[in-house]
Every structure is written in structure tokens, then in C-alpha cells.
Amino acid sequence: MFTHALQAVVCLSEEKIAAQVDNLKKAFGWSDADVRIAISKHPLLLTRSSDILRRRSEFLISEVGLEPAYIAHRPAMICYSLEGRLKPRYYVVKFLKENGLLDRDRSYYYAFQMTEKVFLEKFICPHSEAAPHLAEDYAAACRGELTTRFIFS
Known part of the structure; x- marks a missing residue:
């Protein structure tokens, strides 16, 4: 996981990381704690585009009916096709x-x-x-x- 975290942040500035955290909060309705949980489990979330995050959240929350906190604890599913x-x-x-x-x-x-x-x-x-x-x-x-x-x- 450490190498994934390094890979995710090595190319991102502090501003881009902050913007991505805001994208995650908006897309999934997550709190700061939810974002910390999700990123600690799957750091590559920081590299996903706003469009990908929005489309995954619409599907997982609106269509499948999953709770945002449930998704935060299982963030790998956001990166699946x-x-x-x-x-x-x-x-x-x-x-x-x-x-x-x-x-x-x-x-x-x-x-x-x-x-x-x-x-x-x-x-x-x-x-x-x-x-x-x-x-x-x-x-x-x-x-x-x-x-x-x-x-x-």
C-alpha cells in the first residue's frame, strides 16, 4: 500500500491533492473522516478524474443504493470499470x-x-x-x- 500511496502523491501537488479531496467529498457526500478512510485504503483514488468519481458515485449510490460510508470503507470498487x-x-x-x-x-x-x-x-x-x-x-x-x-x- 505504501508504494501505491507514493505513486499517487508523487505526481500531485498539495493543491491538486486538496482539490481531489474536495472532489471525493462532493461526489460521494463524504466527511473528512470518510475521505481519510478511503484514501488510506486505496490511495490511487487521488488519481481518478472528477468525471470518473461522479459517474461511479451516481451508479453506486443512486442505482445500487449503497451508503456513502459503506463505499468509503470499500473504495477499491470506485476504481473498477x-x-x-x-x-x-x-x-x-x-x-x-x-x-x-x-x-x-x-x-x-x-x-x-x-x-x-x-x-x-x-x-x-x-x-x-x-x-x-x-x-x-x-x-x-x-x-x-x-x-x-x-x-x-
């Missing part, structure tokens, strides 16, 4: 929950943080009979194509 990882996995987990194929208490972060291979083993393969199009729909979502089965009311 929105289109290639967060959205497709969210759609799969939501689909499984809404169709009674997955425990409603299963966290989205659990699905976001695992490797692709483990995600497929835990969330796609076990449901191949009950949801035969799930693998196809997930692959399409990873390509940015939203199938009708992943449109929720």
Missing part, C-alpha cells in the same frame, strides 16, 4: 435476487471484488438451468449491451 465490471455484475446479482435464485442479503461488493473466474463460478454457473440465458446476458452486459432481462422496473 463501470461498464466492464460494476454494471454487468450488478445486473446479474439483481436479476438473481429478484428471481429468488440468490439470498437477498448477498452484498453487491462481494460480487464486485472477486475475479472474473470466481464470479462466473459463484453467480453464473450454478444457475445455468434456472436461468439458461444468464451467461449470454452477462457477456452482453460486459460488452455494453443491456438485455431485456436486465431491465428492472
